[in-house]
Amino acid sequence: MSAKANLQYKPKDSLVAALDIGSHKIACLIGRVIDDQGGIEIVGVGYQGSQGIKGGVIVDLAAAESTIRQTVNTAENMAAEAMKGYPLREVIINIPGVNARSHFVSADIQVHGHDITDNDVRRALSKAQDQVLSPDYELIHTIPVHYKIDGHEGIRDPRGMVGQEMEVEIHMVTADLAPLENMAECIERSHLDVESVCVSSYAAGLSVLVEDEMDLGCTVIDMGAGVTSIAVFQGGHMIYCDHVPIGGWHVTNDIAKIMTCSTADAERIKTLYGSAISSGNDENELIDIPQIGEVNKHEPHHEPRSKLIGIIQPRLEEILEFVRQRLEDNGVNNVGRRVVLTGGASQMQNITELAEHVLDKRVSLGRPKRLYSLPDAVSGPAFATTAGLLIYLAQHQNEMPAEIMASVTPGTLWERIKYWWKENW
Ligand SMILES: Nc1ncnc2c1ncn2[C@@H]1O[C@H](COP(=O)(O)OP(=O)(O)OP(=O)(O)O)[C@@H](O)[C@H]1O
Ligand SMILES: [Mg+2]
Structure with missing residues (x-):
């Protein structure tokens, strides 16, 4: 079975927006989901030379905020028709590699011979997540890589299968808390909410690889x-x-x-x-x-x-x-x-x-590669991460930490993180 089976798509006609905060440029793409597999058509584009960002990290909040605001305005103006005059509210942002770290963990749960459900998978993921919790960083990706049922390896999607014990190996990515909070602060000051986050290189891969x-x-x-x-x-x-x-x-x-x-x-x-x-x-x-x-x-x-x-x-x-x-x-x-x-x-x-x-x-x-109507000006390699952020948002919702998703569904990612933080510490 293809890994695609595990993807979770945004509904058709959803609007999605990405903000790529880079050391050289800040770029914003607004897209519309045009099919049931998270296909995206670009409806708004904005970019300009960045200010207040060094080595991928915000070093001057006011300068970064002002560049973000102008970039988002440009993209919003272009997307005005698709957005029916409403302002942009939520964006996915990139987490620069310097602030992210990979972790590998595995967790097993008893399934007592019944059909494995979404909930069992979530239980296993949430058990694994406990192993990487720390007050210094935030979990941003939970990517199940392999499943084993009663010792049998190579299972990509265990849902619907039967067994006694399920084990899952997971790649988790965490982001340092302080820079993440600075980014969120900067976005909030620009009257936007952080809907999701994705590590830059992951986003780049999602947009350039077949x-x-x-x-x-x-x-x-x-x-x-x-x-x-x-x-x-x-x-x-x-x-x-x-x-x-x-x-x-x-x-x-x-x-x-x-x-x-x-x-x-x-x-x-x-x-x-x-x-x-x-x-x-x-x-x-x-x-x-x-x-x-x-x-x-x-x-x-x-x-x-x-x-x-x-x-x-x-x-x-x-x-x-x-x-x-x-x-x-x-x-x-x-x-x-x-x-x-x-x-x-x-x-x-x-x-x-x-x-x-x-x-x-x-x-x-x-x-x-994977976006429709991407204007030439943003079709070059410098925009790989920006484009990939949209793909992540439209297709990989289920890789956001399961605890957060399961415990509080409404609200922005940032609200959920804050809620989750309060509940757990
Ligand atoms: N034709 C070119 N040849 C070589 N380098 C180039 C060329 N065009 C742009 N660059 C370099 O690409 C870099 C900018 O790349 P990019 O836009 O991907 O960075 P960024 O995403 O803003 O930064 P980062 O991800 O590191 O925070 C600059 O250092 C620029 O000098
Ligand atoms: Mg970049």
């Missing part, structure tokens, strides 16, 4: 500005997530420092002339690098392209080496031979070649 890749084993690397986020998929599920706290911003910063130019010029030069790997002619190709503090700004200052690539390549190699290390240290480097790179920083020329060399895997580039 079902076979998720099934057979594939690693997604979301190369952002401040963070490189990792998600490993197998058997249709995300089985591990992690991050390296370095991204495209560090590459730009290296260029600005070594070439003594402004970060704005470094960014432009990087995207126009950068490459992850040098080629034969780079020595002879000269690039004009405007110098900081130069009296005569119009006087050109030339450097060979090879020098630029000599700055970019080691930094990207470092990021990818760290990724490989994280995968190896956590026993997931041998899960499939495929890697999909996405995120804004994956647009660097020749990056797949470099990644194949460092990771020793088959590497391709990924961009958001």
